Amino acid sequence: MNKMINRFKICDFRFYPYLESVFVRLPERVQERVLNDTRFQILTDEDILSVCVLRYEFRAPVKVLIYLSSKILAKPAYQIIYSIAHEIAKYILSVVKTETEFHEKDIEDLLMQWGFEKEVEAVRNGRVITESEAYKMG
Numbered sequence: 145m146n147k148m149i150n151r152f153k154i155c156d157f158r159f160y161p162y163l164e165s166v167f168v169r170l171p172e173r174v175q176e177r178v179l180n181d182t183r184f185q186i187l188t189d190e191d192i193l194s195v196c197v198l199r200y201e202f203r204a205p206v207k208v209l210i211y212l213s214s215k216i217l218a219k220p221a222y223q224i225i226y227s228i229a230h231e232i233a234k235y236i237l238s239v240v241k242t243e244t245e246f247h248e249k250d251i252e253d254l255l256m257q258w259g260f261e262k263e264v265e266a267v268r269n270g271r272v273i274t275e276s277e278a279y280k281m282g
Contacts, residue, residue, distance in 0.1 A: 148179050152186040156214045159188045166228045169259050178232055183207035208235050226263040229255055
């Protein structure tokens with residue numbers, strides 16, 4: 145799997161375990177679609193996005209660029225995995241559907257089908273807590 149995700153321009157190698165965790169859980173057809181579509185690219189940084197972009201040339205024009213900021217690495221693992229899988233789900237939905245925008249429920253339903261139930265539930269619970277009046281009041 146590591147060789148396969150090496151096609152992405154990963155400047156910050158701390159993302160590899162999370163990317164691998166997401167890709168091994170994706171359905172095989174989704175893995176193949178994402179890994180073989182050179183128009184889809186994941187880019188991460190260590191410090192500055194521009195340094196990383198200037199360092200790499202892309203072999204084909206990039207249509208979908210997913211940028212993962214290293215700041216997300218301070219979040220819990222479930223949030224990082226969810227964020228990566230969420231972006232891949234949005235990409236897959238854009239390929240499959242003719243609509244350009246999707247509801248969050250469509251994306252999360254797809255993630256649930258792919259086996260990311262634990263991450264989706266954790267994010268949903270976090271949303272419920274942060275949107276509560278008690279949380280807002282401090």
